[in-house]
Amino acid sequence: MFAVLKTGGKQYKVQAGDVLRVELIAAAPGEKIQFNEILMVGGEKPVLGAPLVKGAAVQAEVIDEIKADKVITFWKRRRKHSSQRTRGHRQKLTLVRVTDILATGAEKSGVKEAIGTQAARVAAHNTEPKAEKAEAAPKKAAAPKKAPAKKAEAAATKE
Template sequence: MFAVLKTGGKQYKVQAGDVLRVEKLDAVAGQKIQFNEILMVGGESLTIGVPFVAGAAVQAEVIDQIKGEKVIHFVKRRRKHSSQRTKGHRQHLTLVRVLDVLATGADASGVAAATGTADARRAAHNAAPAAVVEAPAKPKRAAKAAAAQE
């Protein structure tokens, strides 16, 4: 059985036992995660989602958090007053091993859904803030405010 899943803006065709390098996920090594955005499930019968297959999931185990190959970005301006600049970048990736492809019953599996780091930051930002404690007013301002009220 195989599945086509979507994560990190990319699509991957996977089956049990595959090892993938995906965009960084908010998980630690050894943690079991579940991809819920499944576009297609194949095997004895083919199921195509609109846009996702309901109840389908891919369960995986995080192997490690790694960095990809270095990409060099070189800029050169020709002729007079020329300059050049070299920048490098290594993308943060997560190495995962696919454990199982579930065609149905993903809701009752009890495995945490895979979320990217951007999703985790967005959720933390949108969460309700803790109780805000107001700082006491400065003495000069308190004195001026009391004088103004009298």
């Protein structure tokens, strides 16, 4: 039995025992997670989702958090100005091992849903109670401006 799951904007065809490198997931190593966005479940009777298969899930165990290979970009902005710059980037990934494919009953499994770190930050931000704004203190009246005394004194001494 195999399944096609979607996570991190990508699609993966998986079977039990497969090891995947997926976008960073908010889960600790050793934790069991569940992917709920299943596009297809294959086997003797394939089931296609429209767009997702209802009740299907893929359960996996988090092995480790790793970094991908370094990607180096080189920018040359303008000619005749020696304006060059290199930038590097290493994407953070989560290494997971697929343990089970559920065609039905995903809601009753009780396993934590796999969500990306960005989605976890947004969810945490939306669930925090908003602090009440303190009443603004009335503004103090501005002091009257004083005339420049030095110029007046200098004019008086010249006469």
